[in-house]
Amino acid sequence: MDERQASNRTCIAVAALLCALLILVATTAGCSPAGSGGQGGSASASASGSASAAASNASSHPGGIASNPLSTPIEDKNASPDASSDAAALSSAASSAAGSGGKTGEGGANSSGSSSSSAAVPEQAPAKPRDIRSLPAGEVVTAQEIEAFGEDACFTVEEIDDAVFARMQGNSYGADCTVPREELRYIRVLHADAEGAIHVGELVMNVALAQEVCEIFRELYHAAYPIEKMHLVDDYGGDDNASMADNNTSSFNYRTVPGSSNLSKHAYGRAIDINPYYNPYVPNPSTIMPDGTWQYADRSWSWTYKIEEGDLCHRLFVEHGFTWGGYWGNPDYQHFAK
Ligand SMILES: [Zn+2]
Numbered sequence: 001m002d003e004r005q006a007s008n009r010t011c012i013a014v015a016a017l018l019c020a021l022l023i024l025v026a027t028t029a030g031c032s033p034a035g036s037g038g039q040g041g042s043a044s045a046s047a048s049g050s051a052s053a054a055a056s057n058a059s060s061h062p063g064g065i066a067s068n069p070l071s072t073p074i075e076d077k078n079a080s081p082d083a084s085s086d087a088a089a090l091s092s093a094a095s096s097a098a099g100s101g102g103k104t105g106e107g108g109a110n111s112s113g114s115s116s117s118s119a120a121v122p123e124q125a126p127a128k129p130r131d132i133r134s135l136p137a138g139e140v141v142t143a144q145e146i147e148a149f150g151e152d153a154c155f156t157v158e159e160i161d162d163a164v165f166a167r168m169q170g171n172s173y174g175a176d177c178t179v180p181r182e183e184l185r186y187i188r189v190l191h192a193d194a195e196g197a198i199h200v201g202e203l204v205m206n207v208a209l210a211q212e213v214c215e216i217f218r219e220l221y222h223a224a225y226p227i228e229k230m231h232l233v234d235d236y237g238g239d240d241n242a243s244m245a246d247n248n249t250s251s252f253n254y255r256t257v258p259g260s261s262n263l264s265k266h267a268y269g270r271a272i273d274i275n276p277y278y279n280p281y282v283p284n285p286s287t288i289m290p291d292g293t294w295q296y297a298d299r300s301w302s303w304t305y306k307i308e309e310g311d312l313c314h315r316l317f318v319e320h321g322f323t324w325g326g327y328w329g330n331p332d333y334q335h336f337a338k
Contacts, residue, residue: 201230
């Protein structure tokens with residue numbers, strides 16, 4: 001038994017030595033080709049491959065970079081996909097620079113000279129944003145243009161400059177006007193129509209109300225409360241009937257109350273008529289202003305541009321201390337005054 005055990009032991013020892021040699025040969029032979037290419041396999045092999053593999057790597061790689069068998073595949077793993085993904089990122093950044101440059105307008109011009117122009121071809125070249133501050137009332141503006149100049153620049157209250165005053169004179173501001181120009185302000189806003197298009201709007205109002213009215217319209221704009229048109233009544237020659245018939249929202253007009261010699265609050269810029277075609281004035285049971293709008297004097301049904309008690313427009317003006325003509329015995333549904 002002892003001899004057998006001894007011979008068995010020597011056999012086992014020899015076998016173990018042979019195995020060790022085989023492993024050594026196998027690993028040293030396998031490393032160099034695998035080291036250059038098959039990192040996927042060597043990552044798992046080296047994880048179980050013990051220190052002997054590390055030692056053999058150290059000796060077989062002159063640079064000694066492979067002394068950390070774990071770091072090699074990880075670095076390589078990172079290196080090769082990163083290299084390709086970096087290249088991909090660069091190319092995609094280049095193409096997106098060309099593409100998104102097209103979106104913002106400004107960058108597009110800079111990158112358009114590059115070779116990536118083919119990527120920009122499918123993109124529609126956008127128009128350069130116009131300066132909203134110089135656009136006339138009624139112009140439809142884009143979200144890009146609003147962003148380019150900032151929303152604050154689209155909601156302004158200014159003194160009546162010579163250009164605006166020239167428009168007013170002989171129209172809303174007749175020769176008999178007793179309201180000093182200095183008591184009026186020119187307001188510019190944005191407003192959404194019922195289709196969601198954003199327009200430039202303008203008003204002349206009393207200096208005492210101008211700022212809060214500007215803020216009210218900013219809230220209405222944010223809520224996309226529909227307002228179809230907002231031009232100075234001067235664009236209608238100061239003719240309130242023409243302005244109402246065109247569903248034009250307006251304020252200042254030095255005039256009397258229809259059928260009376262009393263000055264209207266519009267004469268001081270302290271009243272505003274909103275979406276007037278769809279919110280008519282009924283001064284007596286047989287008259288409606290503007291003409292042909294009797295169906296909108298019946299407030300029992302709903303339609304686009306109707307001012308409803310409790311809707312955002314009504315609520316905001318009432319909250320700011322305005323009275324609504326819709327409550328009058330001879331109702332004026334378009335009219336808010338303060
Ligand atoms: Zn009015």
